[in-house]
Amino acid sequence: MSLDIDVYNPEAYTTGIPHEQFAWLRKNAPVYWHEHPAGHGYWVLSRHADVMQVSRDFKTFSAQRGFVMVDDLPPDTLAMAQGQLLGMDPPNHGPIRRAVITRFTSRMLAELEPRVRAITRDIMQAALNDGEVNFVDSLAGDLPTAVIGSLLDIPSDMWPQIRKWSDLMTSSGDPDLGGTEEELQQASIDMGSYGYQLAVERKDRGGDDLISLLINTEVDGHLVSEMEFASLFIQITVAGNETTRGLISSGMYELIKQPDLYHQLERSPEQLPVAIEEMLRWTCPLHYFRRTATADTQINGQAIAEGDRVVMMYSSANFDESVFERPMEFDITRLSNPHMAFGHGIHLCLGANLARMETRVFYEEIFRHFERIEMTGEPTYIRSNIIHGFKDMPVRLIARR
Numbered sequence: 001m002s003l004d005i006d007v008y009n010p011e012a013y014t015t016g017i018p019h020e021q022f023a024w025l026r027k028n029a030p031v032y033w034h035e036h037p038a039g040h041g042y043w044v045l046s047r048h049a050d051v052m053q054v055s056r057d058f059k060t061f062s063a064q065r066g067f068v069m070v071d072d073l074p075p076d077t078l079a080m081a082q083g084q085l086l087g088m089d090p091p092n093h094g095p096i097r098r099a100v101i102t103r104f105t106s107r108m109l110a111e112l113e114p115r116v117r118a119i120t121r122d123i124m125q126a127a128l129n130d131g132e133v134n135f136v137d138s139l140a141g142d143l144p145t146a147v148i149g150s151l152l153d154i155p156s157d158m159w160p161q162i163r164k165w166s167d168l169m170t171s172s173g174d175p176d177l178g179g180t181e182e183e184l185q186q187a188s189i190d191m192g193s194y195g196y197q198l199a200v201e202r203k204d205r206g207g208d209d210l211i212s213l214l215i216n217t218e219v220d221g222h223l224v225s226e227m228e229f230a231s232l233f234i235q236i237t238v239a240g241n242e243t244t245r246g247l248i249s250s251g252m253y254e255l256i257k258q259p260d261l262y263h264q265l266e267r268s269p270e271q272l273p274v275a276i277e278e279m280l281r282w283t284c285p286l287h288y289f290r291r292t293a294t295a296d297t298q299i300n301g302q303a304i305a306e307g308d309r310v311v312m313m314y315s316s317a318n319f320d321e322s323v324f325e326r327p328m329e330f331d332i333t334r335l336s337n338p339h340m341a342f343g344h345g346i347h348l349c350l351g352a353n354l355a356r357m358e359t360r361v362f363y364e365e366i367f368r369h370f371e372r373i374e375m376t377g378e379p380t381y382i383r384s385n386i387i388h389g390f391k392d393m394p395v396r397l398i399a400r401r
Helices: 019-028 048-056 075-081 093-101 106-127 135-140 142-151 156-170 181-202 210-216 226-257 259-267 269-283 352-369
Strands: 031-036 039-045 132-134 288-293 297-299 302-304 309-313 370-375 390-392 394-399
Touching: 039 048, 048 297, 048 309, 075 181, 093 226, 106 135, 106 142, 106 352, 132 135, 135 142, 135 226, 135 390, 142 156, 142 226, 142 352, 156 181, 156 226, 181 210, 181 226, 210 226, 226 259, 226 269, 226 352, 226 370, 226 390, 259 269, 259 352, 259 370, 269 352, 352 370
Parallel strands: 039 309
Antiparallel strands: 031 039, 132 394, 288 309, 297 302, 370 394
């Protein structure tokens, strides 16, 4: 059996992860040459082991050379993108990452949790009398933006604008969320400019918000500059917004489809951490990231030429039959779960534990406020070959009495 493989076309993702294509690739062509509409193609990696290999080998597979999107970016956009941590290679990558990661400690997250819970309760309270809502907009969508805004001490009247910029930049292929190429580029410029402005305002002011801590404290002799923060600001806000929203919405969809699981977690919220790992594996908020080969090499016996684009399909690796037992079963008790939802290696997601905490708190509060949640229609996926999540998820909220 052969399939017509096209995992580039965003239409392939409008009904969810294209499992049939990925399963065929893992079995028959785990390192697959895929044509690209603009010309020279790229390699698709579908197996967990190959994705892991490339993630670890930052010397041979560069994030900076060409950035992390499968499409090549215009030179001016590429230069801006390479200022983001996810688009840096060592030695530039290390000092800035360490400066940021020291602010995402377990202690900081513990201190932040009451604030996250208060924000979540406000969202739940606002939705109590709504009845039928779009779960993505009314519940899941506001939390990540509000948490990031709170963490960075950004005025709340700017939070909707940050979410709008984020949607434009991550969902450009969706007619309901995206915009023109010019609008996308302008959103990136405006967001970076706003981040730069925040950094300038907080320089040497002695604040205790994340921005002030980043730009006023040396880590390993490195002080994050205003320009470096402008690029970091784009990454922190965009990544923290879309992926957490997708995780919360898609995870809830699975619990709604299987009400016994909803009530199991409601009765035993201590099971949430393990369940959230399975939600991450199952929903995989990002389909892929790209690397570019810096030298002739090989992956799983396949020759890779210097300059070739290599795309790590996380949403295929997370269902690799050689790694996960019963991969097509949503199992909230799965203990062995080396999923790739947050990537791997030096580019492991900075906000991974923040996303886990936000999601846990969100579900704890959902269970406290709502007896059950019912679908009133079919959810609609974002039309994107990189972002995996719903843009519309119509539900009925049944509040506790």
